[in-house]
Amino acid sequence: MEKIKIVVTLMALTVLYGCATGSAIVTGTTRPAIISSEVRIYLDPPSQYETIGIVEASSDVELSSQAAQDRTINELKAQAAKLGANGVILLQSGEKSSGMVGFFSGGVFYAGAEETKTARGKAIYVPKE
Numbered sequence: 001m002e003k004i005k006i007v008v009t010l011m012a013l014t015v016l017y018g019c020a021t022g023s024a025i026v027t028g029t030t031r032p033a034i035i036s037s038e039v040r041i042y043l044d045p046p047s048q049y050e051t052i053g054i055v056e057a058s059s060d061v062e063l064s065s066q067a068a069q070d071r072t073i074n075e076l077k078a079q080a081a082k083l084g085a086n087g088v089i090l091l092q093s094g095e096k097s098s099g100m101v102g103f104f105s106g107g108v109f110y111a112g113a114e115e116t117k118t119a120r121g122k123a124i125y126v127p128k129e
Helices: 002-017 067-084
Strands: 020-026 040-042 052-061 086-103 108-125
Touching: 020 067, 020 086, 052 067, 067 086, 067 108
Parallel strands: 040 086
Antiparallel strands: 020 052, 052 108, 086 108
């Protein structure tokens, strides 16, 4: 019975922390929203582009650091797509630690470090060639 409580608690924590959040600051002219899968990530700026804004995203790490990073990049693309940007120049990607998270079960305290993957980019529109 005790193991079931632990499994249920861990599953609940995974659901709670399995989300990504993001925001956008408009600095240029927005365009009609597009599908986020059409947004391309750039490490180096393309030869021609128009800046639309700055986008940021974050996702808590629960079971996999890579899964959290993937959610963060997908959220970055979603924020850019809302502005009508078809590209994001990745300006910053990293992680931050915001303390400890834990719970009591059967008189034992289970704890771990709470980490968050973060990303920041410039939402851009790249004309079709």
